[in-house]
Amino acid sequence: MAKRQLIMEKAIELFAKQGIESTSVQQITELCGISKGAFYLSFKSKDELIVSIIDDFIKKITSDIDRVVNSPKNVQEKLYDFYLSSFKLLQDHREFAKMFIKEQLHTVNQALLNRINYYEQLTNQAMLRLLDELYGEKIKENKYDLLISMRGLTESYSKLFFTINVPLNLPLLARALVEKTNLLANHTSIVFLNENLVQQIKHPSTDYITITKIIQEIDRLKKIVTNQLESESLDILKNQLQNDVPTHAIILGLLQNIKNNEDCKWLVFMVEQYLNNK
Amino acid sequence: MAKRQLIMEKAIELFAKQGIESTSVQQITELCGISKGAFYLSFKSKDELIVSIIDDFIKKITSDIDRVVNSPKNVQEKLYDFYLSSFKLLQDHREFAKMFIKEQLHTVNQALLNRINYYEQLTNQAMLRLLDELYGEKIKENKYDLLISMRGLTESYSKLFFTINVPLNLPLLARALVEKTNLLANHTSIVFLNENLVQQIKHPSTDYITITKIIQEIDRLKKIVTNQLESESLDILKNQLQNDVPTHAIILGLLQNIKNNEDCKWLVFMVEQYLNNK
DNA sequence: TATAATAATGACTAATCGGTCAATTGTCAA
DNA sequence: TTGACAATTGACCGATTAGTCATTATTATA
Structure with a gap:
């Protein structure tokens, strides 16, 4: 997963300097010090990277x-x-x-x-x-x-x-x-x-924001969140959202638990939007 | 010369739609209804076109x-x-x-x-x-x-x-x-x-604006200007500018003669800038 | 009409692209 | 140390690119 991050950072560097189209996958991998094949282990395509x-x-x-x-x-x-x-x-x-x-x-x-x-x-x-x-x-x-x-x-x-x-x-x-x-x-x-x-x-x-997308985002976060409280909150949040009668108070409380984590900000935003539009 | 204009217009059309890099010379020539070779008779390269x-x-x-x-x-x-x-x-x-x-x-x-x-x-x-x-x-x-x-x-x-x-x-x-x-x-x-x-x-x-560039622009305009007065003004303007002691009054008068021609606007601007910065 | 000059063509080249995959290297439990 | 498995490599592929040039079509001239 760190490889993915490295590629993204170096790619941004090159994209900023030369533009996206003019930057080849080759150049990115060279700057990362990895092979072309390794790139395609992290990303399905150049498009997916962008x-x-x-x-x-x-x-x-x-x-x-x-x-x-x-x-x-x-x-x-x-x-x-x-x-x-x-x-x-x-x-x-x-x-x-x-x-x-x-x-x-x-x-x-x-x-x-x-x-x-x-x-x-x-x-x-x-x-x-x-x-x-x-x-x-x-x-x-x-x-x-x-x-x-x-x-x-x-x-x-x-x-x-x-x-x-x-x-x-x-x-x-x-x-x-x-x-x-x-x-x-x-x-x-x-x-x-x-x-x-x-x-x-x-x-x-x-x-645009659907429950499916929120669940996907939770699953993604579960893999990268390390904090105990945050991880637990994510689990409960997932259960609550899939519940037939989700309790708003609980959900909002759970959001409070995770809102300070940079990675979770998008999830917080999505859930808030989702609740507002219901 | 009309070919050059055609190519530029069609190229702008495609560039606007797809972006510059994603538009190939082939596509431009196809839209113009000419061959690839014909393109390179009007422009040294794709870069020159841009x-x-x-x-x-x-x-x-x-x-x-x-x-x-x-x-x-x-x-x-x-x-x-x-x-x-x-x-x-x-x-x-x-x-x-x-x-x-x-x-x-x-x-x-x-x-x-x-x-x-x-x-x-x-x-x-x-x-x-x-x-x-x-x-x-x-x-x-x-x-x-x-x-x-x-x-x-x-x-x-x-x-x-x-x-x-x-x-x-x-x-x-x-x-x-x-x-x-x-x-x-x-x-x-x-x-x-x-x-x-x-x-x-x-x-x-x-x-940035040099007398050489102004003369170049005059020579360029000479080929496309049709109006008698304008053409004559360009000739005199060229002489005046190459003169050791150019008379500002004459030059400014000549500019008046050509300033209404769309093609001459840039020349007028350059000469004015040139005079101001002397 | 014949000839010279010019304009236009498109098959071709070399380079580069994104993407693949057989072969190689690295890792670790037995 | 071995062998099974996973990670990594880079030569290779088909497609596409900008640009070239021998050939052909068109026009002007005599």
């Missing part, structure tokens, strides 16, 4: 944003946290982000594209909830404009990460964007994005 | 923005024009824009990347001049933040062009972004980008 890398990371982003939005802090602080954690994630995974920005990924797997789109819609929903909480009725008309603007600002500043080679003052950046967001939210009068234009952004296919 | 396509378009963007910024209109109108012409350009060249967004082009030619970077810096300069004119001393501190924000907003809304399939109300969009720009310019207090962070954005390598 999907794994991106899937892993998107899960991290999505659950991170969701955690921020659902935190018990006051809303202004949440907005700050949203920006800060977005940029932190970027800084901590520079290489991946570089690769992700470099490729627009229209070349690869259609299924992967759908998934990316789905995750994007989920983060949009989370951001909209945050905006609702922050400004309420006041931005009813222009919340989609605000969403697009926030995305634009975030992306634009994100690019600086790759062109400027000094460590950035992330808290300051987050505060600057909070100010801009508040400005745009409170004083914008011209609405561009009407409901009509927004259908695509608004309605994600909410039936 | 460079030509991108170079052509970047010249168009750069000279367009410059034209807006240097127009005699009042400044608020210029800002509106800036946004409007940016989006118009995008709408008129959807396929190219799609391709440009899709690939981040780090795969190809390093020389091309340098050139893209150079053009980007030129547009930055033009935008900064516009901002200076608009807000003067007031945004001295945060003009770079404003620049980055404007770029972010533009890009973010640009993406809608490819996800939403209804024709967009561009004048409204331009007005909306003018409002946002004014808001950010007039009420932002937190400055993130200080002079220190901004070196890369600020100092383009200004020696």
Whole structure:
């Protein structure tokens, strides 16, 4: 399993430098110091490697944003946290982000594209909830404009990460964007994005998360989680979810037990989404 | 020469759909209805095709923005024009824009990347001049933040062009972004980008435009310009520029003669830049 | 119409790609 | 030390790529 991790890391390195298509499996295996055959013991294909890398990371982003939005802090602080954690994630995974920005990924797997789109819609929903909480009725008309603007600002500043080679003052950046967001939210009068234009952004296919997928994720985690409490919680969680009458209180409690483990964040997010949409 | 144009158009079509790397020369020639050999009569290599396509378009963007910024209109109108012409350009060249967004082009030619970077810096300069004119001393501190924000907003809304399939109300969009720009310019207090962070954005390598390149461009245009006045102006312009003591007044007058020809815009821009930097 | 000049063709090459699998090496219980 | 089993290797495969060039078709000229 460590081999798999090694391959993914080295692959991200090369993908970031050269692009995905221009990086051959040969190059990856050479950088890892393994043979080509060994690569195909860990991954069925080059495509599976790409999907794994991106899937892993998107899960991290999505659950991170969701955690921020659902935190018990006051809303202004949440907005700050949203920006800060977005940029932190970027800084901590520079290489991946570089690769992700470099490729627009229209070349690869259609299924992967759908998934990316789905995750994007989920983060949009989370951001909209945050905006609702922050400004309420006041931005009813222009919340989609605000969403697009926030995305634009975030992306634009994100690019600086790759062109400027000094460590950035992330808290300051987050505060600057909070100010801009508040400005745009409170004083914008011209609405561009009407409901009509927004259908695509608004309605994600909410039936994407199924109980089967959750169980799969639990089984995957069972193999890598070492902590006793967490492992036990996973077992009970699996039983509860497969139960005909699952008890929400128990499930939510179990989620609390595992939510601090980085690997479990995606599972926590999925279960929460699943419960919300029932 | 028409063949060259055909190839470029069809290539853009395929590049936009499949990405540059995944599009083979074979596919391009098939779509054009010509043979593979014929392709290599028009282009030395696939790389030259890519460079030509991108170079052509970047010249168009750069000279367009410059034209807006240097127009005699009042400044608020210029800002509106800036946004409007940016989006118009995008709408008129959807396929190219799609391709440009899709690939981040780090795969190809390093020389091309340098050139893209150079053009980007030129547009930055033009935008900064516009901002200076608009807000003067007031945004001295945060003009770079404003620049980055404007770029972010533009890009973010640009993406809608490819996800939403209804024709967009561009004048409204331009007005909306003018409002946002004014808001950010007039009420932002937190400055993130200080002079220190901004070196890369600020100092383009200004020696890029040389008299040799200008002469080359004139020679190129001589072959395609049909209008009598324009053709004559090009001849005189060439003589003037090679003259030991070129007369600015004459040169500027000659530029007036050709500035309305789409093909000549880049030449006009280069000469202006050249004169400014002397 | 005959001849020269030019334009266009597509079979071909060498290189590289993702992916396979017989052969080899490493591990560990008996 | 042996032998059974698992892990690992890299030569090899078919497919595809960018680019070439001897040959053929077309056009211009005399």
